Amino acid sequence: MSVNRRSFFLGTAAAAHSLYAQTEPRVPTAVIGTGNRGSYLLQGVLKQPNAKVAAVCDIKPDRLDKAASAAARDNPMTATDWRKVIDLKDLEAVYIATPPHLHSEMAIAALQAGKHVYCEKPIGVTPAQVKALLEAARESNKVFVAGQQLRSMKQLSEAVRKIHEGAIGDVIMVKAQRHATADLAHDGPSADWYFDVEKSGGYLIEQSVHNLDACNWVIGAHPITASGFGATLLYQDDPPGRNIFDCGVMSFDYANGVKMSFTQNVFHPRTMPNGNQYIYVYGKKAAVDLMQNPMLYPLSREGAPSVLAEKQEQDPHAHIVAFYDCVTKGGKNPADITIGATAALTSILGHEAMVKQKVISWSDLGVSI
Numbered sequence: 001m002s003v004n005r006r007s008f009f010l011g012t013a014a015a016a017h018s019l020y021a022q023t024e025p026r027v028p029t030a031v032i033g034t035g036n037r038g039s040y041l042l043q044g045v046l047k048q049p050n051a052k053v054a055a056v057c058d059i060k061p062d063r064l065d066k067a068a069s070a071a072a073r074d075n076p077m078t079a080t081d082w083r084k085v086i087d088l089k090d091l092e093a094v095y096i097a098t099p100p101h102l103h104s105e106m107a108i109a110a111l112q113a114g115k116h117v118y119c120e121k122p123i124g125v126t127p128a129q130v131k132a133l134l135e136a137a138r139e140s141n142k143v144f145v146a147g148q149q150l151r152s153m154k155q156l157s158e159a160v161r162k163i164h165e166g167a168i169g170d171v172i173m174v175k176a177q178r179h180a181t182a183d184l185a186h187d188g189p190s191a192d193w194y195f196d197v198e199k200s201g202g203y204l205i206e207q208s209v210h211n212l213d214a215c216n217w218v219i220g221a222h223p224i225t226a227s228g229f230g231a232t233l234l235y236q237d238d239p240p241g242r243n244i245f246d247c248g249v250m251s252f253d254y255a256n257g258v259k260m261s262f263t264q265n266v267f268h269p270r271t272m273p274n275g276n277q278y279i280y281v282y283g284k285k286a287a288v289d290l291m292q293n294p295m296l297y298p299l300s301r302e303g304a305p306s307v308l309a310e311k312q313e314q315d316p317h318a319h320i321v322a323f324y325d326c327v328t329k330g331g332k333n334p335a336d337i338t339i340g341a342t343a344a345l346t347s348i349l350g351h352e353a354m355v356k357q358k359v360i361s362w363s364d365l366g367v368s369i
Ligand SMILES: NC(=O)c1ccc[n+]([C@@H]2O[C@H](COP(=O)([O-])OP(=O)(O)OC[C@H]3O[C@@H](n4cnc5c(N)ncnc54)[C@H](O)[C@@H]3O)[C@@H](O)[C@H]2O)c1
Pocket: 032, 033, 034, 035, 036, 037, 038, 057, 058, 059, 060, 063, 080, 081, 082, 097, 098, 099, 100, 102, 120, 121, 122, 147, 148, 149, 189, 190, 206
């Protein structure tokens, strides 16, 4: 009896596997940059029934070995030279999770070689890098998804949709912050690029690009001007050679009249209230705290706060699922090149305002979206 049951199940599993193998073509995929984020993306790729890992690439041998082991199921090619990966004929999709200053060049080369691209944020750290990638992505007929994965979060999407439908009246002001409880590890594996403004773009461009993208999303526009001040006040020359700010305060003005205030720092005590990250959205009828289980607070004295969007089951790899949906069946792109470029340019706008200590206009960046 137990033998029969066992062979029944084995037989069923084998049949299911061969059926799956016949019906589900798997997109040959490469991951370039298999560090912290790249290895997380790799796990996500391995979970997709319609993807297989054809290549992994990193200049650091330990990280490359780790990625090759993680993807051993698919027996990927390994490379330290990313161009060898892009040159692979049968490759269809490329994830780019290298330091930010490399994204634009790598993504352009991949698109021009006919690959679909999932490119981590920020898609570039200078207006020129963003412009070049924007043009290449628009000229290509391949899928381009920016790693702005907040766009694939169901609860947040639901809250933004309700705000766009008028749940709080016209949006008139946003106050947001991205405060961290600590600086990135000074002796960690990313310290060789993160503290160099030319490689990372600095804290605003590298990290707050997520928060600024969410602000643009809920406002439904990008800013037209920014002003601000930034500095390195706690971690001067720490680590040695550091040239990125550890704090900044900015104001953004939007064409639709919305005013936005944004602050960042890396020294928000863990025990101090007011959250490390929030986006307060003020409308003509109510306000919402967008990031934490969005609650709606009516402006009228009588109204009680209510839940704007319920918590939903969330696939942590939803953005990756969406990428393959776009590649295999023309699904809706959650973060296309326009979204990725707008997010990067918004953070560059704020960064330039802080560095130049003057009001910077969107048009000064020289990129038409
Ligand atoms: N979407 C998100 O929430 C999220 C989260 C974390 C990081 N990121 C982004 O992912 C990117 C990488 O960040 P990270 O934290 O993984 O950094 P990391 O330092 O851990 O990884 C970067 C990897 O790229 C490799 N690399 C550098 N130059 C290379 C080259 N020329 N060819 C191939 N590999 C090269 C490095 O050796 C390293 O292993 C950044 O753009 C970061 O902003 C996004």
